[in-house]
Amino acid sequence: MAISNAVSFSFRQNLAANGLRLTNSRKAIFKVLVESRPLTFSELLAKTERMTDRVSVYRNIALFEQLGIVNRIKVGWKYKLELSDSYGVHHHHLICIKCGRIFDIAEDQHINDFIKAISQDHAFVPRYHSFEIEGYCRSCAEPVQRTSDIN
Amino acid sequence: MAISNAVSFSFRQNLAANGLRLTNSRKAIFKVLVESRPLTFSELLAKTERMTDRVSVYRNIALFEQLGIVNRIKVGWKYKLELSDSYGVHHHHLICIKCGRIFDIAEDQHINDFIKAISQDHAFVPRYHSFEIEGYCRSCAEPVQRTSDIN
DNA sequence: CTGCTTGCAAATCTTTTGCATTGAA
């Protein structure tokens, strides 16, 4: 998959605007992110290990997060990485508890209104938000029911 | 702080219903959770180290999560633990990026409606959801602005 | 009693740090 000019440009811009350099390591990591569904850190390490050192992946992912290039998606007790909304439409996720697949859902105006109202009530200045729904996807039958007093 | 009878009862019930034992280790961990604001795993380890072994904390927190007793709250790149909604009113969080404090916000009907609608569209069976807003709280002035092309 | 749980030791895996070298601007 080729990286679109717009996305690639935005990436270079973001680095340049912060006085940071466009290195092979950063290009390689960014490329993997563009070409992947959300992935775990170790999946990312595996996919980049021939191109760059493990340590550079840590350092650059931390950097990318600060620059708003990547997001972490909470998945149960773990998390996955994906390119941030700056590189696409803002969206949330449906996460299947059984097969682990992640489905995108579009941003909704109700959520934005809610964030605005809540923030005003608390004199809070919102910067980011995350909204994830976990459950069972179409192809995964629901597994053994948990005890009824849990919910 | 004393643990309310209702909460304590629910905890015992939950364990008993799953054929699990009410041990000192589990009681100690639960008590710390009841008496704490959301805390990190290492904070929890510190607060329990005189009462139980580190390994038991890992094992029991994993267990508590399966039983729906604790939740993880995403906080930037990390997470914190808190008693789950089964032991209180369901709520979401405002998380201050600067001071790290976490403020509870009440569940909102708009969000529940949204979850229902989205789930139907995707033939998805929702089980849990998380909604977190990160930003700056009342007492934390906004720090150095990030470059404008990020948002 | 029984076998679920714990605690200890030690293995593993993950993430961070220091420093000399490299290479993007």
Place this chain on the structure above:
DNA sequence: TTCAATGCAAAAGATTTGCAAGCAG
């Protein structure tokens, strides 16, 4: 040329596993 960025080595931290002993039911 210059200094940000990398790669390597090694430390530090976090999490998991095996197993004998302990204790809740």
